Amino acid sequence: MDSKPVLFALEGSQTFGEAVAEQLDISLAEHEHRDFGDGEHKARPLERVRGRDVYVLHTLFGDDNASVNDKLLTLLFFIATVRDAGAARVTALLPYLAYARKDRRTKDYDPVTTRYVGQLFEAMGVDCVVALEVHNRAAFDNAFRCRTLHLEAHGLFVDEIRDDIGDRPVVIVSPDAGGTKRADRFRDVWVERTGDQPPTAFLEKRRSEGEVSGEAVVGDMEDRVAIIVDDLVAGGTTLLRAVDACRRKGASEVYGVITHGLFGEGSEKLYDNETMTRLLVTDSVRPRMEPGDTGKVTLVSVAGLFADAVRRLRGE
Template sequence: MSSEPVLFALEGSQAFGHAVASQLGVNLADIEDRAFDDGEHKSRPLESMRGRDVYVLHTLFGEESLSVNDKLLRLLFFIATIKDAGAKRVTALVPYLAYARKDRRSKSQDPVTTRYVAQLFEAMGVDCVVALEVHNQGAFDNAFRCRTVHLEARSLFVNAIMDRIGNEDVVIVSPDAGGTKRVDRFRDAWADTTGEQPPTAFLEKRRSEGKITGDAVVGDMTGKVAIIVDDMVASGTTLLRAAEACKNKGATKVFGVITHALFGPGSDQLYRAGAMDQLYITDSVTPQQAPEEQGQVTTIAVAGLFAQAVRELHTD
């Protein structure tokens, strides 16, 4: 497309949006927001959308002022507004995609919420959805009938960790058997950067009605730096359990690699327990409890990944 892309960032995502805009060398497009006394809301663009290539950024994590559902609904309505205004193409940029965890039925009559969210995006007329490290990439791709782009920050994590550990031996660990594909991709990124392919390990984990059981470790980590890779942390219970198991099995250090650091109530146990030497997270969400004060968290900016996706999509 010949003209430059139009980039919007909705309320709660402006800081991330400005970072992406800076990388692209554009300004965020202006929005008029209006809140009604009864809690309803409207947003509209303040420039012509006809024939434009439009990108709407919103990261869908819940916070005190805006719930997950509020953010999702505002994003959906704004996408529909842009389409109604004559945009040629509308792409949703979603650093954190809400409801991605419930992508299958684990019990009888369970919802498949990922698919329902995809249907809502499609009903609003979205042409493409760009998301960062969803819970299950296969389920994400299959849920949407429109185009999807799945971004991963693993190479950024690898570069940051290598600066910290030097030549120490490492083992890449999944906190449960279901995350082994994620660990394999991280190991491939490590091999691409270092030329060495480290071993992997995983922990046994069973979750039922919010309770986690199982403590077996499959894999050797004696004398190695254990790097636990997961897509998100909320309470930190799973990550702490994995870190303690790694230390008990002989790991010299334990690092956590977490893309979406939700860090809800109770997550401060990750720092106080002493099992975790360092956490690496991205800025895809704003943690509910800011952990930087503990000095054990390294935050990696991922706006560049979204800027590059916009460049490639815009130029086809």
């Protein structure tokens, strides 16, 4: 294989791709993308890939320019194209993995879409899938029979807020019982970086017909800075419910630490919420709305995580 990796960033993911390429001290590889009037599309590399180590980056979140399904198919077809063109190895870099939340059956005859997506990647000839903070890591690992690499932004978040919080006591909070493993992992990183060993807490949460309920808080947070840890925020209902519950339980301040800021309909209320001290999200998804003037929302770059993953896979 050639000494340098070949990195493509597909339509809509170029800004993130350029940041990764800069970290790797390379240029993004050129490709062509065309949309046709009937809704079909095609993408092809404009550089030689035969015998080379190829990385294809795409964040699989639907926006005003392309649906999640369009992006997924574009990525799958592009992986197959570079494989047909003789690439020695093809790795998919996914800042946001679509359908990762549908990883199990909760009702009779439910689809297990995460597994189906994994099968599609394998069918296209991918050698490795690198994803940032999927909803359920065990389900992600089990869904793919090819090599997988799971990335976490916990260390970046801790570094971003530790000076703000200083030596004040902290509690790490999961907005529901199902996210306690994620909160525990964040706590582990907090301990590694600060030496402090904070307690954890979680909230009761029930969802029925799209409605979220449950107000009980399990854990002590009186006069502590509460750090709510979750993998994504869409409309913000779950996050703000958790913020209010932490305040009622006696938290002195509340931080939100969210990997994927999807910011769907109704999320504008996150920008002017008076009870939340600060909200941190990564740039895994290009935000649909820009942070307001309150300064409460901070975007944390994870391009370095993906550059490090490329180096790791290449044995550098």
